[in-house]
Amino acid sequence: MATKQLTEEELMSAPIYTLDRTQIEQRTAIMKLRREEMEYDLAKTAVEKHKDEVAERKRKMEHRIADIQAERDRIEGEQRACQHKTGGTGIAGILNGTGEIYGSSTIGLVLPTGELYFMCGRCALEVHGPDCVCEGKPSYRPKRQVIEGKMSLAEYRRREAQYIEWSRLRRVSYEGINGEWCQASLFTIPKLIKQRMQDNEDFEAWLRTHDEEAIRTA
Numbered sequence: 001m002a003t004k005q006l007t008e009e010e011l012m013s014a015p016i017y018t019l020d021r022t023q024i025e026q027r028t029a030i031m032k033l034r035r036e037e038m039e040y041d042l043a044k045t046a047v048e049k050h051k052d053e054v055a056e057r058k059r060k061m062e063h064r065i066a067d068i069q070a071e072r073d074r075i076e077g078e079q080r081a082c083q084h085k086t087g088g089t090g091i092a093g094i095l096n097g098t099g100e101i102y103g104s105s106t107i108g109l110v111l112p113t114g115e116l117y118f119m120c121g122r123c124a125l126e127v128h129g130p131d132c133v134c135e136g137k138p139s140y141r142p143k144r145q146v147i148e149g150k151m152s153l154a155e156y157r158r159r160e161a162q163y164i165e166w167s168r169l170r171r172v173s174y175e176g177i178n179g180e181w182c183q184a185s186l187f188t189i190p191k192l193i194k195q196r197m198q199d200n201e202d203f204e205a206w207l208r209t210h211d212e213e214a215i216r217t218a
Contacts, residue, residue: 082125084122104166104170106118106171130160131143141199143200
């Protein structure tokens with residue numbers, strides 16, 4: 001006897017005991033196909049959700065980077081425009097500078113390692129010396145940066161000249177009564193001392209291996 005042809009909905013809704021072997025196999029195949037379609041839809045939804053999450057994280061990261069860069073640009077702009085050589089008294093004088101009679105707006109500071117560096121009390125720009133070896137801040141190891149080719153000799157000389165210039169500025173508003181530097185309790189950090197000595201030695205060796213023309217055009 002020929003198997004009665006049933007629609008898909010009839011196969012799925014019919015009591016199992018009313019179906020013959022062929023119809024049961026058809027029904028099983030339909031259930032398997034529906035399950036695979038459901039799994040495909042779930043996987044597709046998961047992939048789309050993941051892509052959306054990745055895109056959202058990327059968008060947030062781009063905004064965060066943009067915000068950080070904007071803040072960095074703002075700070076650098078203020079530092080470029082700051083009149084470091086002009087000090088002042090009172091809020092207006094400190095923020096804007098009211099004349100050289102008060103000296104510069106820079107502060108001389110001695111780190112616990114003994115390093116003398118300068119900072120502008122108005123824009124917070126820091127000027128470190130050519131022998132600086134601040135741990136964790138590669139940009140504060142200028143001699144090592146030159147040796148490794150990460151800083152030009154010209155940039156090194158520019159920073160060195162800026163440091164010398166700032167060291168000669170008057171600091172009437174910030175120096176102590178006897179003109180002493182503001183400093184913390186000094187103590188020795190052997191690792192940094194050794195690092196400074198090695199940087200100085202390697203830098204002198206680097207200079208000796210470069211002819212005058214290369215140094216002049218660096």
